[in-house]
Amino acid sequence: MTASYAKYLDNAQRAAVAVAQLPDSLDLEVAYAVQRDLIDCRVQRGERVVGAKLGFTSAAKMAQMGVHEIIAGTLTDAMRLADGASISLGALIHPRIEPEVAFRVCAPLPTDDPSTDALRCVDAVAPALEIIDSRYRDFRFRLSDVVADNASSAAFVIGEWQPISDVRDRKVVLQIDGTVVKSGSTADILGHPVNALRAYAELARSRGWSLRPGDLLLAGAATAAVPFSTALVSAEVDGLGAVSVRGIDG
Ligand code: OOG
Ligand code: MG
Numbered sequence: 001m002t003a004s005y006a007k008y009l010d011n012a013q014r015a016a017v018a019v020a021q022l023p024d025s026l027d028l029e030v031a032y033a034v035q036r037d038l039i040d041c042r043v044q045r046g047e048r049v050v051g052a053k054l055g056f057t058s059a060a061k062m063a064q065m066g067v068h069e070i071i072a073g074t075l076t077d078a079m080r081l082a083d084g085a086s087i088s089l090g091a092l093i094h095p096r097i098e099p100e101v102a103f104r105v106c107a108p109l110p111t112d113d114p115s116t117d118a119l120r121c122v123d124a125v126a127p128a129l130e131i132i133d134s135r136y137r138d139f140r141f142r143l144s145d146v147v148a149d150n151a152s153s154a155a156f157v158i159g160e161w162q163p164i165s166d167v168r169d170r171k172v173v174l175q176i177d178g179t180v181v182k183s184g185s186t187a188d189i190l191g192h193p194v195n196a197l198r199a200y201a202e203l204a205r206s207r208g209w210s211l212r213p214g215d216l217l218l219a220g221a222a223t224a225a226v227p228f229s230t231a232l233v234s235a236e237v238d239g240l241g242a243v244s245v246r247g248i249d250g
Pocket of ligand 1: 054056058098130146
């Protein structure tokens, strides 16, 4: 069953056509198994797993989507765009974009020892943008649907890596063609983005996942997402710099 749901979602993504939610609300364990099968489809086509993403780590995102539990998705190399790159909107269904913070992992995340400093398990931090594109009609889903659908992930862009510094409360600004459309703070991500590392470590411990040195972790959006269309979108995190992507027709 998980393989057929995975195929259903994989086909929707490849055809860029929205589909109905899964027929049943699945146990979270089963929903993550669908996600794993979905990623297997991509790996079989030659994609490589390069890290993970968190979802619903800010109150703004939870309120926007009506999901109130932290979830994780899987990132592959095919989803990564270079800073400043263009992406064709025709390959997407109803994309949205959101400002994030990315970490680069350098050591296994602490799982059982809460006193370990999670920030010592990452060696760089960067501003990031995530393009999300739920495969479900009207961008509506239940918790298990969005977990199965790899947390709506479509693409991501990482800005220039910076040495780890105090990122607890840095202003975050999202601009479209130079106009500010959202602003917030890194503190909106679970009070401090380091808590996203801890949240991922906790999920990974309970579900048997791991990240390898060099893998990326997107900590989750600091603000609600906005529709992504033909425009230049940039995210700036105070002290970390900016990152951008352009949506183009075709
Ligand atoms: C799910 C993905 C949530 C985030 O940063 O909170 C997410 C969605 O909003 O469709 O990526
Ligand atoms: Mg996100």
